[in-house]
Amino acid sequence: GENVEQHPSTLSVQEGDSAVIKCTYSDSASNYFPWYKQELGKRPQLIIDIRSNVGEKKDQRIAVTLNKTAKHFSLHITETQPEDSAVYFCAASISGDNAGNMLTFGGGTRLMVKP
Amino acid sequence: ETGVTQTPRHLVMGMTNKKSLKCEQHLGHNAMYWYKQSAKKPLELMFVYNFKEQTENNSVPSRFSPECPNSSHLFLHLHTLQPEDSALYLCASSLNWPGLPDTQYFGPGTRLTVL
Numbered sequence: 001g002e003n004v005e006q007h008p009s010t011l012s013v014q015e016g017d018s019a020v021i022k023c024t025y026s027d028s029a030s031n032y033f034p035w036y037k038q039e040l041g042k043r044p045q046l047i048i049d050i051r052s053n054v055g056e057k058k059d060q061r062i063a064v065t066l067n068k069t070a071k072h073f074s075l076h077i078t079e080t081q082p083e084d085s086a087v088y089f090c091a092a093s094i095s096g097d098n099a100g101n102m103l104t105f106g107g108g109t110r111l112m113v114k115p
Numbered sequence: 116e117t118g119v120t121q122t123p124r125h126l127v128m129g130m131t132n133k134k135s136l137k138c139e140q141h142l143g144h145n146a147m148y149w150y151k152q153s154a155k156k157p158l159e160l161m162f163v164y165n166f167k168e169q170t171e172n173n174s175v176p177s178r179f180s181p182e183c184p185n186s187s188h189l190f191l192h193l194h195t196l197q198p199e200d201s202a203l204y205l206c207a208s209s210l211n212w213p214g215l216p217d218t219q220y221f222g223p224g225t226r227l228t229v230l
Contacts, residue, residue: 006157034218043205043221044158089158101146101209101217102171105158 002027004092006106013080014114021109023090024072032095033066033073034103039086047088048075051095080113087111118142119222121206127228130196136225138189138206146211147189148219149181153202164189165211196229203227 003026013019025033034049050057050064050073057064061080066073077084087110091103119140128134140147149161163171164183178200180192189206206222 032217036221043223045221046218049218091158095217101211101219102160102163103158103219104160107157 002030002092002094002104004090004104004106006090006109008109009107010110010112012112012114015080015082017080019075019077019080019084019111019113021075021088021090021111022072023074023092023106024070025092025104026071027092027094028068028071029094030092032093032101033064034091035064035075036089036091037086038089038108044089077111080111082113082115085111085113119206119208119220121204121222121225123225124223125226125228127230128193128196129230130198132196133192133194135193136191136204136206136227138191138208138222140187140189140206140208140220140222142208142210142220144208144210144220145186146209146217147183147186148207148209149189149191150205150207150221151202152205152224158205162191193227196227198229201227201229 006023031052036044037047038044050066061078063076087108089108090106093103122137146165151159160173161175162181167183182190203224205224207219209217209219
């Protein structure tokens, strides 16, 4: 089955700096890669996702890059703010096979943005 | 925030009790999921239902019994649990249809403590 590794497990940055979180996956058939943000005591919420037919996607301060050959994808947050502090999870799945979208999650990265 | 709801939000039970967790989605989705989130492990997929049919049981012990009476409701019946089953149980749903986005949306979770 799919295995997703996520690094680092904790990341501390100064407000205004950039943060990068990296994930690798094992199943070359995976074609859908979402990123979720989970604030303390709250549900995971999708912040951005990418499909295997594109290499990069950007939404304001957040961007995700995908390297299918190397089987890794990364989350980039620019101009970090204290409200970006949360746990971020990457995930991978084979999407669109009518059997349900079975996400395999990485171990999570606790991001702390210091004011 | 009201697209996927879960009840109860907190549950304390003894090892001999029987209880049920409930999930309801108001998004018109056709796939529903149960996840377990514990302090030391990433989000673990437990069960997947697609159009009310169970399509995945991720080697979950039989003391967890899912039920999906329709595409909007999902239950997790619990009996003779162990203290190590204490965790946050998250429900999610997605629209699983070829060619359409299949993002998973999470409920707020049930914080379960087994004494």
